Structures are given as C-alpha cells and as structure tokens.
Amino acid sequence: MDKVVDLREAVGELVRDGISVALEGFTHLIPSAAAHEIIRQGKRHLTLIRMTPDLIYDQMIGMGCADKLIFSWGGNPGVGSLHRFRDAIENGWPRPLEIEEHSHAGMANRYVAGASNLPFAVLRGYVGTDLPEVTETIAPVRCPFTGEQLMAVPALNPDVTIIHAQQADRKGNVAIWGITGIQKEAALAAERVIVTVEEVVEKFEPKPFQIVLPSVAVDAVCAVPGGAYPSYAHGYYPRDNTFYEEWDGISREREKFLQWMERHVLEVEDYASHLKSIRKEEVIKA
Amino acid sequence: MSAYTADEMMSIAAARELKDGVVCFVGIGLPSEAANLARKTHAPGAILVYESGAIGARPEVLPLSIGDGELAEYADSVVSVPEIFNYWLQAGRIDVGFLGAAQIDRYGNLNTTVIGDYRTPKVRLPGAGGAPEIAASAKEVIVMLRHKRRAFVERLDFITSVGHLEGGESRKGLGYPGAGPVAVITDLGVLRPDPESRELTLTALHPGVSVDDVQRETGWKLRVSEDLETTEPPAREELEVLRELKARTEASRKGAGRITG
Numbered sequence: 001m002d003k004v005v006d007l008r009e010a011v012g013e014l015v016r017d018g019i020s021v022a023l024e025g026f027t028h029l030i031p032s033a034a035a036h037e038i039i040r041q042g043k044r045h046l047t048l049i050r051m052t053p054d055l056i057y058d059q060m061i062g063m064g065c066a067d068k069l070i071f072s073w074g075g076n077p078g079v080g081s082l083h084r085f086r087d088a089i090e091n092g093w094p095r096p097l098e099i100e101e102h103s104h105a106g107m108a109n110r111y112v113a114g115a116s117n118l119p120f121a122v123l124r125g126y127v128g129t130d131l132p133e134v135t136e137t138i139a140p141v142r143c144p145f146t147g148e149q150l151m152a153v154p155a156l157n158p159d160v161t162i163i164h165a166q167q168a169d170r171k172g173n174v175a176i177w178g179i180t181g182i183q184k185e186a187a188l189a190a191e192r193v194i195v196t197v198e199e200v201v202e203k204f205e206p207k208p209f210q211i212v213l214p215s216v217a218v219d220a221v222c223a224v225p226g227g228a229y230p231s232y233a234h235g236y237y238p239r240d241n242t243f244y245e246e247w248d249g250i251s252r253e254r255e256k257f258l259q260w261m262e263r264h265v266l267e268v269e270d271y272a273s274h275l276k277s278i279r280k281e282e283v284i285k286a
Numbered sequence: 287m288s289a290y291t292a293d294e295m296m297s298i299a300a301a302r303e304l305k306d307g308v309v310c311f312v313g314i315g316l317p318s319e320a321a322n323l324a325r326k327t328h329a330p331g332a333i334l335v336y337e338s339g340a341i342g343a344r345p346e347v348l349p350l351s352i353g354d355g356e357l358a359e360y361a362d363s364v365v366s367v368p369e370i371f372n373y374w375l376q377a378g379r380i381d382v383g384f385l386g387a388a389q390i391d392r393y394g395n396l397n398t399t400v401i402g403d404y405r406t407p408k409v410r411l412p413g414a415g416g417a418p419e420i421a422a423s424a425k426e427v428i429v430m431l432r433h434k435r436r437a438f439v440e441r442l443d444f445i446t447s448v449g450h451l452e453g454g455e456s457r458k459g460l461g462y463p464g465a466g467p468v469a470v471i472t473d474l475g476v477l478r479p480d481p482e483s484r485e486l487t488l489t490a491l492h493p494g495v496s497v498d499d500v501q502r503e504t505g506w507k508l509r510v511s512e513d514l515e516t517t518e519p520p521a522r523e524e525l526e527v528l529r530e531l532k533a534r535t536e537a538s539r540k541g542a543g544r545i546t547g
Binding site for chain 1: 314315337338339340349350351354355357358363364366367368371372375376399404406407408409410411412413414415416417418419422423444445446447448451457460461462463539
C-alpha cells in the first residue's frame with residue numbers, strides 16, 4: 001500500500017477541529033511544515049501536546065488554534081521566552097489557554113504508557129514540588145510489592161501524532177537517526193500518525209543511532225524537504241540558530257507577529273513557498 | 287594574568303566542582319558551559335549526559351539548545367528520552383546533576399515555573415523540563431546562577447525542583463535517592479548547605495567580592511561560614527580554554543544554518 005500523500009490532504013483529513021494533536025521533536029526534526037498547514041487550514045479548539053513546545057507551538061497558539069496545552073517545557077531554547085505562549089497564559093490572547101503541566105520524565109512516561117496501552121505510568125518524582133497541586137494528572141500510588149510510595153501519571157494517547165523524519169519508503173516505513181527524542185513513543189501512542197520526511201527513498205542505508213518506525217504504525221507519509229526548518233535534520237541541514245534568535249523579535253508584539261504570519265504562512269501555498277518567502281531557500285539545499 | 291569577568295569566574299568555579307570521570311547530567315546554558323570547560327581542562331574523562339538522549343557528548347562548540355546535532359555527532363551513545371530519564375537518571379547512574387534556575391531559596395529549592403501566582407502569573411517561565419527528576423535522582427546536585435536579589439528569594443513563588451525542602455532531614459522523607467544540592471555557584475561566590483540545618487551557607491567569596499556584596503543580592507539573612515575562603519582566581523589555562531570555547535561557539539552560531547554546500 002502506498003502511504004505517500006500530500007501534506008495538505010493528510011492534515012485536512014486527519015486533523016479535525018477539537019482533537020488532540022502531538023507534533024513531537026526534541027530540538028531535532030521538529031515538524032514545522034505540518035504546523036503551518038494546521039494554521040493555514042484554520043484548525044480550532046485543538047488540545048496540543050508536546051514535551052518542548054517551541055516556535056511552532058508559539059505560532060499555533062498565537063493564531064488561535066489551541067484551547068489547551070499539555071507540556072513540560074515551553075521556551076525558545078537558548079534564547080528565552082515564547083512570547084505568544086506567555087501572552088496566552090498571562091493575558092488570554094488570542095484566547096484563554098488551559099494548561100496541563102508536567103516534567104519531562106512525567107511526559108515521557110505518559111507517552112510510554114500510551115504506547116503500551118496501559119492506563120498510567122509510574123515514576124519516582126514530583127514529590128515535594130508544587131506540580132501535583134496545580135496538575136490534576138499527577139497522583140500518588142503505592143507499589144503493591146514493596147509498599148514504596150511513587151507517583152502515577154495517566155497515559156497520553158493523542159488522536160494524531162505528527163513527526164518529521166529523514167526518510168521513508170512508499171510503504172510507510174520511516175527511518176530516523178541522530179537524536180530520536182520521544183518520536184517513537186509519541187507515534188505508537190497515537191490513534192493516527194502523519195510523518196513528514198526529507199525524502200522518500202527506495203531503500204534505507206544504515207546510519208548511526210538509527211531507528212525504523214515500521215509502516216504498520218504510520219498512516220500517511222508526506223515528502224516535505226526542509227520541513228523541519230528552522231530546526232535541523234541530521235544529515236540534511238543544520239539548525240538555523242539565527243532564526244530562533246530572530247523569532248524573539250518577530251513574536252514579541254501581537255501586531256508584528258500577525259503580520260509576519262499573514263505574509264509568510266497564511267499567504268503562501270506550502271512550506272517550500274514559505275522558505276522562499278523568508279529568503280532562506282538556499283539553506284535547505286541538501 | 288589577564289583580567290576576567292564575574293561570569294567567567296562563575297563558570298570556572300563551577301567547572302572545578304566536577305571531578306574527572308564523573309557522570310554529569312547537564313542542563314543547557316551556564317551548566318553546559320561549565321561542564322564542557324571541565325571536560326576540556328582537568329576532567330577529560332567526564333561523561334556528559336544531555337536530556338535529549340546524548341550520553342558521553344563531546345561538543346566542540348556549546349549547544350544553543352539541548353538537542354543540537356553537535357551533541358549526537360560525537361557521543362558515545364544516543365538513546366531515547368524515556369531511556370535517559372528512566373534507565374539513566376531514575377536508575378541512579380548520574381553522579382552530578384548540573385542545574386540553573388530563575389529563583390532559589392535558602393534550602394536550595396528551585397523555581398523555573400512562574401513568577402507570581404500560578405493561575406494569574408506575572409511572568410510565565412518555561413517550566414520544569416528535566417529539572418525535578420534531576421534534582422530528585424542525581425546523587426548530587428550543583429546549582430549555578432547569577433547572584434541577584436530577585437533570584438535569591440525568601441520564599442519561592444513555585445517549587446519546581448526540590449533541594450533540601452525545609453532543611454534538616456526533611457528531604458529524606460520524600461524518598462529520593464539523591465542527596466540534593468551540594469553547592470550553589472554564583473558570580474559572587476560559593477554557597478554550600480550546612481551539614482545539619484541544610485541552610486545554604488556562604489563558604490567562599492570570589493576575589494574582590496565582600497560579604498556585604500553577597501548579602502545585598504540575597505533576599506534573606508545570609509549565613510556565612512566561619513572558615514570563609516577566597517576562590518582561587520582563574521588560572522591562565524582555564525581562562526584560555528573558556529574563551530576559546532565561547533569564541534568557537536560564537537563563530538559557529540553566526541554561520542550555522544546560513545551556509546550552503
């Protein structure tokens with residue numbers, strides 16, 4: 001079965017208003033192109049899930065796509081604040097944003113439980129912090145064998161998980177190498193999975209620290225070269241640190257942010273035109 | 287001896303805390319700078335672990351983010367995020383956790399979540415990330431932050447990561463394997479917990495800094511050790527290596543992502 005489809009079609013069909021969506025990536029391979037497609041298609045009332053919501057979550061939140069965010073660290077790595085994320089939490093702009101906040105260990109284990117079809121995961125953490133007071137999805141549990149008091153967190157099962165990878169074949173097997181983060185667990189925990197890739201290939205070559213997500217776990221493969229920019233795709237292009245720094249200025253004021261989104265996301269066809277419109281298409285040359 | 291800045295003194299003092307061969311869980315920013323300085327000077331055998339999954343990372347330039355390609359490129363291994371937190375951190379394989387924070391209190395508890403009320407925050411900070419479990423499970427924790435009155439507060443707005451909780455034996459009651467903070471390194475000096483009360487005590491001043499300077503930037507009545515020491519100023523090699531590392535990082539950052547093949 002050929003799973004290669006157009007990104008617009010995949011997002012249009014699978015990402016419905018009101019569902020929960022995880023666009024995962026731990027600094028590496030962030031599915032930026034898919035987030036832009038969600039914004040362009042005007043998706044609303046989403047519950048967004050991500051360990052490290054970054055620029056694309058700032059964009060989706062600022063464009064009013066999200067009602068709720070489940071996360072563990074929301075910042076612009078090495079730069080500072082996510083201004084749209086902060087504006088939504090501090091001032092309810094453009095709409096109030098409900099938050100469900102965990103630690104990385106909590107989120108990682110929630111995905112593991114989700115991928116394992118278990119109702120919850122157990123970890124040694126959270127005790128003594130203020131997180132259990134503000135987050136309902138953290139609760140104490142006692143080990144039935146040793147009596148040790150531990151913390152439980154419920155499984156995360158996103159309606160749709162979207163990840164970006166280096167390569168896929170037409171059947172939908174997906175090859176990811178370098179830092180693979182939480183992508184495998186996020187994909188296996190989800191009802192449906194969209195994978196954008198740098199390229200569709202006939203056959204995978206072995207790479208250091210490579211994992212392969214088998215096709216049975218994947219619903220749609222979309223070829224989007226450069227689709228992780230301004231994050232990086234190991235073996236294809238480096239992280240554009242300068243863009244992360246520039247985002248601080250672009251996103252600080254509501255008006256400037258909206259104008260930028262209008263010009264570079266809403267008014268363009270697809271991610272290739274977005275990259276052209278921000279005049280960085282040369283970066284993406286493989 | 288060339289002059290040095292307070293920030294350089296802080297990084298060098300923090301680097302000196304790491305013994306050769308130590309397995310160190312490294313946060314991004316100041317801790318990453320200090321850990322890599324240690325690796326490039328007196329602790330070449332230090333194993334740096336980053337929460338993105340890189341174990342035994344040997345970055346030539348300092349990563350801007352916790353998952354930069356630089357970390358995977360020269361690592362002993364790269365594992366998934368659940369493995370890092372479960373098999374490495376929670377399992378007790380980390381000797382030292384190296385953390386930063388927005389706020390710290392007298393018992394070394396840390397806040398990286400929010401300034402003001404949680405539901406109606408004055409400033410929403412990024413949040414917990416990996417810090418709560420690093421603070422819980424690393425055998426020892428070293429905290430690094432600039433010494434400012436707004437950071438060294440009488441009462442945290444939010445406890446994101448536990449230090450010595452309310453002092454004394456109170457941390458023990460939480461059931462965590464790690465010993466908690468053993469040192470807080472700032473740009474003014476070094477604080478260590480009192481062996482009994484666990485209250486942070488000023489044990490060393492960096493050269494040219496007075497106790498009054500530190501008290502002025504501390505939001506509680508500071509305890510000062512009877513054996514207050516003065517930090518050894520940066521050695522030439524320490525300064526050279528630190529500056530080289532930062533210069534390489536700066537040069538690479540300017541070029542990264544804009545270079546075409």
